[in-house]
Amino acid sequence: MKKYFYEFLKGIIKENPTFVLVLGLCPTLAVSVSVINGIGMGFAATFVIVGSNIIISMFKKVIPDRIRIPCFIVIIATFVTITELVMKAYSPALNRALGIYVPLIVVNCIVLGRAEAYAQKETVVNSLMDGVGMGVGFTLALILISGIRELLGAGQLMGYTAIKGFEPAFVFGMPSGALLVIGLLLGFFNILKGGRE
């Protein structure tokens, strides 16, 4: 039981996919304009990671080694298509906000990376916990980045004006601000990790 909890926890802090493994940055920066978009993308990605981890772990003895990457891609793409269709049906506004980045979850390095590095070697339950941990870590990272960007770039948080009388700096809503925020956050976590010079 404790081992499962460890697998889950490691995805959040020790091997956080965004800040430690530095994977899957394309959608992270693109959708983190507002916290709601960030949470939506986080949930979608979590569903895909968990689903594909489980299926790949179940079939790991059956998939031939030479064509494993296309097989993984088919499995992941299936889950992404499910997510895409569900989103189009039940939350079209979120789908429009996330745009082309929903189908792009297929090539999100986190999903393929976990499949390659973990799911094809470990048991189903381990892979499930790892997937959930990675997904939660990814969602938390998204909330952090989009929180900063929405607060400084639009003066709002989840649509509510957070600080009165604060003129927001638009640059944080733009791509330039996204890159700046992730660069500074990575540097900050580097300092936390191992002393600075």
Added chain:
Amino acid sequence: MNIAQFLTIFISAVFIYNVILSRFLGLCSFVAISKETKPALAMSLSVMFVTTMSSIITWFIYQFLLIPFHLTYLRTISFILVIATFVQFVEMVIRKISPPMYRFFGIYLPLITVNCAVLGVAVLNSDMFFVNGKAIPGSFLYSLFQGICVGLGYTLAMLLMSGIRERLDLCNVPKAVKDFPLAFIIASIMSLSFLGFNGFKF
């Protein structure tokens, strides 16, 4: 189909909505490979080739397979499978024709499959140039041209970044921001400067 549309595609794909600095597609390979100019150039040329060819192939698949049989919900799966197969095929051809070139590319070639830019441009084409399930006139040429221009934009950003990072190698950099964080901060300044191209109209 008019010339102004082509110019708009070029300006927006290369400058205003630059693939890397504005749309964030291909960011992983961007920060990982842009440390030196030679690998950066090799990577960007191969990406340009793959984006162009996959724009062509995915257009045909969308127009003659997915739309007539009402299978557009299979867009993601079919596009990414086609791209993966094509990259594998290119790798085999290069390995046969010219082993030195294959060794030169190394691991970069298989990495292009998961490059967001390739799938991104295919999805962009099918979103932009197909309205209500039908292709707008000239959409094949628009898609092909957008594939080329996305590759050009990728190359431009990579060359700029590798030039800067090669010089940065000789400077004293705080240990905390070495490598990745500094690359992102530089990319942010580059992206800011590219903002200046906004408002370009014909």
